[in-house]
Amino acid sequence: MSLIQLHENSKDRRFYDDSADLYAILKATETLEKAYARDAVGGDEYEKLCVKLISQFKSTVSALKIDPSSFCSTYTADCPRAVNRLIHTGVPATTLHAQVNDSDESVRVAECVQFFITLMDSVRLEQRAADDLHPMLSDLMSSVTLIPGVPEDVTGGVERWLVRLNGMKAAEELDEEQGRELLFDLDKSYNGFHRFLKERNERK
Structure with a gap:
């Protein structure tokens, strides 16, 4: 009985291998997201595994040069949680919904302010590449969600830009209008953050 060849040359073989890898990454992420939602895996372990899967996903999609959403439709990869994590947000759930610990809140506030300033200065200096801005937005989101009670009008804009940049190619840049x-x-968001801090202090 002869074997069925799925590929005719090395290029085709790489495509099938990378496609199989992408499918496996989607399924693994779906399983991880379900486990985290059910408290079957701790936050630290989840974040470590999720960051690794996100990195592998981006690398594989780049190698395949395909639209990941189309890939999911073509190969009927029923992975809604993975699609949200890998294609839409591009950061672990712990970044968007961080668990607050007992560390000094004044330090967290100072870090958050610094992340805001650094990111805004970078944009003013016309740093617009997706792979430059996304990590800074991720750091800002991680920082601001560690402060209890921060309203959605502060976090909402940051999260929307995280999703937007995650949908861009790494080397793709915002145009001038998008930068503004x-x-x-x-x-x-920065002004809203300061307003939130002021109002909270007045209530104390």
Whole structure:
């Protein structure tokens, strides 16, 4: 009985191998997300595994040069949690919904302010590549969600830009209008953050 050849040359073989890897990454992420939602895996372990899967996903998609959403439709990869994590947000759930620990809140506030300033300065200096901005937005989101009670009008804009940049290719850049829009949203979030801190202090 002869074997059925799925590929005719090394290029085809790489495509099938990478496609199989991508499918496996989607399924693994779906399983991880379900486990985290059910408290079957701790936050630290989840985050470590999720960051690794996100990195592998981006690398594999880049090698395949395909639209990951189309891939999911073509190969009927029923992985809604993985699609949200890998394609839409691009960061672990712990980044968007961080668990607050007992460390000094004044330190967290100072770090958050520094992340805001660094990111806004970078945008003002016309740093617009997705692979430059996404990590800074991720750091900001991780920081701001560690502060209890921060309203959605502060975090919402940051999260929307995380999703937007995650949908871009690494080397893709925001145009001038998009850069101004990002800076406007960041400035609005930053002012909202200060307003939140002021109002909270007045209530004490």
